[in-house]
Each structure stands twice: as C-alpha cells, then as structure tokens.
Amino acid sequence: MKNKILQQDIYLLVMKWADPEHLPLDGNIGPMEWSKKYQEKLEQTIAEWLTKGLVAYQFPMRRIDAFVPISHLIGTSRDFTSYVDSLVEIANDLSDIKDPQYRPHPNTAFSHEDFVLLGECFTGGIAKSAEILARRLIENKSQQEQCFQALVDALSLIQAVKPHNAGSALFTAWAVLHGKAKNRFDEISRKHPWVIEHAFALACYPICNIAAGHGVKAILDGLQVAIKRDHAPRILINDLKACRDAIAVGKQIARKNIPIVPVISPDDNLKAHNTISRRKNMQPIVSRYRYADVGGCHAQ
Amino acid sequence: MTTIEELIDALDATQRGQIFLINLYRTLECDFLSATQVKAVCEEFLRSVTAGGYSLPPTIELADRLGSTCVAKGLWLEGPEPILERHLLKREFILSRVTSYSGFFYSVLKRKKGMPTITYMPEPFDLSIGTSAEISISDVSKVRHTLNNQKWRALIVDNVRLDAHCIWLAPLPKLKKKIGLDTKKNLADFHRDMIGLSHFSKGQHLIRLDLDLGQWFDWTATLRRRPHGAGNGGRRFRLQYDGRKSSCHWGRTVDLARVAAENARNLNGIPELLMEGFSIPKGAVTATYLGPIKNQPENNDSYFLDRLKKNQMIPNIVADLKNKLK
Numbered sequence: 363m364k365n366k367i368l369q370q371d372i373y374l375l376v377m378k379w380a381d382p383e384h385l386p387l388d389g390n391i392g393p394m395e396w397s398k399k400y401q402e403k404l405e406q407t408i409a410e411w412l413t414k415g416l417v418a419y420q421f422p423m424r425r426i427d428a429f430v431p432i433s434h435l436i437g438t439s440r441d442f443t444s445y446v447d448s449l450v451e452i453a454n455d456l457s458d459i460k461d462p463q464y465r466p467h468p469n470t471a472f473s474h475e476d477f478v479l480l481g482e483c484f485t486g487g488i489a490k491s492a493e494i495l496a497r498r499l500i501e502n503k504s505q506q507e508q509c510f511q512a513l514v515d516a517l518s519l520i521q522a523v524k525p526h527n528a529g530s531a532l533f534t535a536w537a538v539l540h541g542k543a544k545n546r547f548d549e550i551s552r553k554h555p556w557v558i559e560h561a562f563a564l565a566c567y568p569i570c571n572i573a574a575g576h577g578v579k580a581i582l583d584g585l586q587v588a589i590k591r592d593h594a595p596r597i598l599i600n601d602l603k604a605c606r607d608a609i610a611v612g613k614q615i616a617r618k619n620i621p622i623v624p625v626i627s628p629d630d631n632l633k634a635h636n637t638i639s640r641r642k643n644m645q646p647i648v649s650r651y652r653y654a655d656v657g658g659c660h661a662q
Numbered sequence: 663m664t665t666i667e668e669l670i671d672a673l674d675a676t677q678r679g680q681i682f683l684i685n686l687y688r689t690l691e692c693d694f695l696s697a698t699q700v701k702a703v704c705e706e707f708l709r710s711v712t713a714g715g716y717s718l719p720p721t722i723e724l725a726d727r728l729g730s731t732c733v734a735k736g737l738w739l740e741g742p743e744p745i746l747e748r749h750l751l752k753r754e755f756i757l758s759r760v761t762s763y764s765g766f767f768y769s770v771l772k773r774k775k776g777m778p779t780i781t782y783m784p785e786p787f788d789l790s791i792g793t794s795a796e797i798s799i800s801d802v803s804k805v806r807h808t809l810n811n812q813k814w815r816a817l818i819v820d821n822v823r824l825d826a827h828c829i830w831l832a833p834l835p836k837l838k839k840k841i842g843l844d845t846k847k848n849l850a851d852f853h854r855d856m857i858g859l860s861h862f863s864k865g866q867h868l869i870r871l872d873l874d875l876g877q878w879f880d881w882t883a884t885l886r887r888r889p890h891g892a893g894n895g896g897r898r899f900r901l902q903y904d905g906r907k908s909s910c911h912w913g914r915t916v917d918l919a920r921v922a923a924e925n926a927r928n929l930n931g932i933p934e935l936l937m938e939g940f941s942i943p944k945g946a947v948t949a950t951y952l953g954p955i956k957n958q959p960e961n962n963d964s965y966f967l968d969r970l971k972k973n974q975m976i977p978n979i980v981a982d983l984k985n986k987l988k
Binding site: 556598604 | 769772775780816819826885939
C-alpha cells in the first residue's frame with residue numbers, strides 16, 4: 363500500500379517552515395532578485411528544518427516526532443516505505459505546487475508568472491542540509507553517530523531528488539569533511555569504513571553527465587585516490603566506475619562536435635529560464651553551457 | 663468534524679475494517695492498550711485526514727491507514743515483550759524475515775531508481791504497471807546465485823539496516839519444522855502462506871533473511887514486542903490464536919493455506935514477534951532465494967472473519983468498542 367501525500371500535509375509542512383521575509387522594497391531590486399532571494403531564504407529554512415528532523419530521526423525515542431506531518435507516510439506495513447523514500451515522495455508531490463506564502467514583486471507587470479515552487483525549494487533545502495550536517499558532524503562530538511547517519515540519509519536524498527544546487531552543495535560538504543578537520547573525519551570514517559564515500563559517489567552519479575562541474579569531478583578524483591590507496595568494497599568500485607563512464611559519455615558527445623550554445627545570460631536569467639522550463643516540463647539547464655539537442659543522457 | 667463513532671461505522675462497512683475492529687477490541691479487552699491511548703490516536707488520525715474539510719479516505723483503505731498511524735504513533739510499543747527463555751534461545755536463535763525481491767533490493771541493498779546498475783542484481787520490475795514478474799526469467803539464475811552464495815553482502819558497504827518502525831520476525835527452527843523433508847514444496851508460496859503474508863501476490867519473488875542472534879551481539883538492546891490489534895498486521899492478522907494461551911507473549915501467524923481450505927481445526931501458522939528498526943552486521947544475515955510465487959493468496963475474508971469473531975456478534979463488538987472509545 364502506498365500512501366499519497368495529502369493537501370493538508372503540504373500546508374502543515376509550509377506552516378512548519380517559518381515564512382521567510384521578503385526583501386525590503388527598494389528601487390534597485392528587480393523581480394528576479396526578489397524571487398531568487400526569497401527562494402534562497404526558504405531553502406535555508408527548509409534545510410535547517412530537515413537537518414533537525416534527520417538528526418532527530420536517528421534517536422528511536424524521538425523518531426515519532428521527527429517528521430510529524432509525514433508520519434502517515436512513513437512505512438509501517440510489512441511492505442514498508444522508509445522515511446527517506448517518504449521524503450522523496452514529498453519532494454515529488456511538491457514539485458508543481460506554488461508557495462502560498464510568497465508575495466509577487468509589487469512592481470512586476472507579470473505577477474501571475476512570479477511565483478516560487480515549493481518542490482524546487484524543498485530539494486534545494488535537502489542539498490543545503492547536507493552542507494549543514496557535514497559541519498555538524500565535524501563540530502558536534504556528542505551527536506556524532508546521529509549526525510553521521512543523518513548525513514548519509516541526506517546524501518541518499520540528494521541522489522533521489524537531484525536538486526538544482528546538488529553540485530555546489532556536495533562539493534561544499536566534501537570540502538568541509540576533507541578540509542582542516544580531515545583528521546576528525548578520518549576518525550569517524552574508521553568506525554564506518556567507506557559509508558560516506560559510497561554515499562557521495564551515489565549522490566554524484568545523477569549529475570555526472572555533461573553538466574558535471576568541477577566540484578563533482580573533484581569529489582570523484584578524491585574517491586578515486588581513496589579506493590586506490592585502500593581496499594575498497596566492490597560496490598563502491600562499481601558505482602564509481604559508473605560515474606566515470608557517465609562523465610566519459612558527456613566528453614564523447616562534446617568531441618563529436620555537437621555545437622555548444624553558450625548561454626549569454628547571467629545567472630539570474632539562467633535561473634528564470636529553468637523555472638519556466640520546469641513549468642513547461644522541459645529539461646532545465648544546470649550549467650552555463652548547454653548542448654544543442656544531445657538527446658538522452660546516460661545518467662538520467 | 664468526523665467523530666470516532668463515525669470512523670468506527672466507516673470501518674464496520676467492510677470486512678477488512680471489521681477484522682481491524684475485532685482485533686482492536688480484543689487488544690483493549692486484554693489490557694495491552696488503554697482506551698485513552700487508542701482514542702488519542704484516532705482523534706489525531708481524524709484531525710489529520712479531515713483537515714481542510716476533506717472526507718474520510720475510502721473505506722477499503724481506511725483500516726490500513728489507521729493501522730499505519732497507530733504504528734507510527736508508537737502504539738505497537740505498548741504490547742508485552744516476548745520471552746526468549748534460555749531453553750528457547752538455544753532453539754530459536756535465528757529469526758527470519760520474508761521479503762519480496764523489491765523489498766530486498768530497495769530496503770536491504772538500499773538501491774534506488776536512478777542508481778548505477780548492478781549486473782547480477784537487476785532492478786525489479788514494477789508489478790503495478792502490469793508486468794507479470796519482478797525479475798525476468800533470464801536473470802533468475804544469477805539472482806539465485808548471488809543470494810544463496812551470500813555474494814549480495816559485497817553490495818552493502820556497512821551493516822544491514824532495516825529502518826521501518828517495526829519489523830515482523832518468526833523463528834527459523836519453527837519454520838523449518840513446518841517445511842519438513844518435503845523437497846517438492848513450492849517454497850515461495852509455502853512461506854507466504856505459513857507466515858500469513860497476504861499482501862504478496864503472484865509474480866513476486868520471495869527471499870528469506872535469517873538473522874543469527876549468535877552473531878548479532880547487541881540484539882538484546884533492540885526492543886521486541888508482541889504484535890497486537892493496533893498494529894498494521896494486514897487482513898490476516900489475529901490477536902488471539904487457536905488453542906491454549908501461551909505465556910511467552912509471542913503472536914501466531916495465520917496459515918493462509920488453512921484459510922483457503924476452510925476446514926482446518928486451527929488456523930495457526932508459526933510464532934511471530936515485532937522488533938524495532940535495527941542495524942545488524944551483514945555477516946549475521948543469511949539470505950535464501952525462495953523463488954517466485956505461483957498462486958494468488960486466498961481471498962476468503964468472510965471465512966476468516968467468521969473464525970475470528972468466534973461466538974461473538976460483530977454488532978455487539980462494534981457497540982462495545984464505541985462505548986469504550988466514547
């Protein structure tokens with residue numbers, strides 16, 4: 363049996379996320395920046411809410427309250443759905459729903475087209491929660507085990523929902539773990555060998571196509587070095603190879619002289635294009651360059 | 663605002679709902695739960711499903727939805743703890759869980775749609791879109807080989823983690839005793855029937871996971887409970903089984919084959935218990951491929967209901983339950 367998210371759950375979720383304040387109206391702020399800033403704030407709010415929930419879920423006695431609005435979705439029957447899958451279902455169900463709390467830019471001439479999609483913010487929040495959890499894992503020693511598991515779950519969610527900001531969020535989280543506090547991370551990693559590495563490889567896989575940025579490539583290079591140094595499990599080698607293959611497919615397409623159309627517009631316009639393309643069910647552009655008519659990609 | 667009385671009436675409208683109500687009633691009668699606890703969960707359930715003016719979910723799925731809520735709200739934790747006595751521990755040191763290939767792929771291996779493929783463990787087909795089997799015939803032998811030779815363990819980086827609220831388990835020695843020496847048995851159908859897994863249907867491939875308590879050193883820290891009527895036991899759950907009451911607080915599964923035959927003196931399958939979600943070393947888990955299910959599960963609700971209610975009348979049970987939850 364599969365429970366569907368109900369309309370009232372959506373409103374309960376929205377109520378849980380504090381209403382992010384809109385920018386003060388200023389002559390210099392255009393509609394694009396207005397909605398972009400709002401979206402960023404909402405993603406941050408959701409990320410903090412999710413972080414709390416993901417950590418709380420690792421404590422059995424707090425599990426029931428961790429995600430109150432979705433408790434009916436969390437698997438309880440024999441043919442169960444895990445809570446990670448429940449969150450994925452929520453992300454899917456929210457994809458076309460406009461944020462009821464968003465107020466369009468007062469001066470926009472096209473206010474009916476000025477809205478923020480909850481699904482996009484939810485998935486963006488998932489990606490940001492991985493960044494927060496990586497920091498907490500390094501800093502919070504008392505809840506290390508819970509933060510570790512929560513980070514694995516957040517990475518698993520990123521794999522499933524493919525957020526628009528996955529590449530940058532993954533790289534930030536990776537950099538936090540392998541930066542100044544690398545010794546701390548190594549210590550944690552010894553207790554659960556290869557778990558985080560595997561979760562990173564899987565989270566990177568959906569974006570290992572032509573749009574893979576330097577961040578993703580850096581993570582994969584780091585993983586490649588790690589598996590050469592130590593004896594890595596077979597499944598990690600298998601999944602990492604799949605990532606490499608996906609990138610190779612992208613390169614191959616590029617070598618076949620498929621024209622690259624540079625996107626002249628700045629990031630704001632790119633974002634706007636993606637919002638419109640999502641509404642029209644088109645493939646969004648996730649980098650500054652796009653390939654004309656390359657068809658399906660291995661990773662998708 | 664829908665009342666608990668109306669909720670009970672809606673459940674009373676289907677045989678599946680009546681099965682749920684009888685089990686819930688007997689759970690209260692046995693003092694496994696208090697009426698206040700059940701009432702609070704029912705009220706919360708009603709609040710959440712009817713918020714914003716929505717009507718109750720369709721009666722056919724109402725029992726499952728309420729059962730899920732009861733489990734999610736922790737009512738399953740209120741049952742007594744099954745006793746694994748010293749002499750039983752020796753005999754019942756392996757607990758088994760039977761799952762489908764999809765369940766294994768998504769919940770044990772933790773693979774998801776859109777992940778890289780694994781050649782010897784293909785992604786299962788979705789039966790809900792009209793496919794006849796979860797695995798294609800050409801893949802069966804490599805799946806069997808990977809599972810029975812325990813090569814699936816190499817596909818998991820860490821421990822096996824089952825993260826549902828509660829996991830249903832049965833002792834392997836009892837199961838093996840029932841299987842006996844008959845090697846011609848269709849093992850998938852047999853396991854499905856013996857454990858009362860009425861939600862598994864034709865086309866699904868079953869896998870048995872045997873958890874060795876001898877190798878799982880901290881299993882005693884995991885909560886164990888007797889299944890009761892405010893759980894989500896499905897349409898063949900029964901709080902009180904046939905025969906004398908046991909003092910060890912285990913439940914008993916319903917043998918679906920006996921329900922189908924309609925002439926058995928007792929419908930008891932084997933003992934069963936609930937365990938909270940856990941993480942177990944993969945070396946302590948042995949998988950056995952049981953094969954595809956060849957027949958649909960029995961659908962004899964009226965006979966099961968008749969055996970379930972025993973000498974009591976359903977209207978009386980319903981009236982008494984309404985009174986308790988007033």
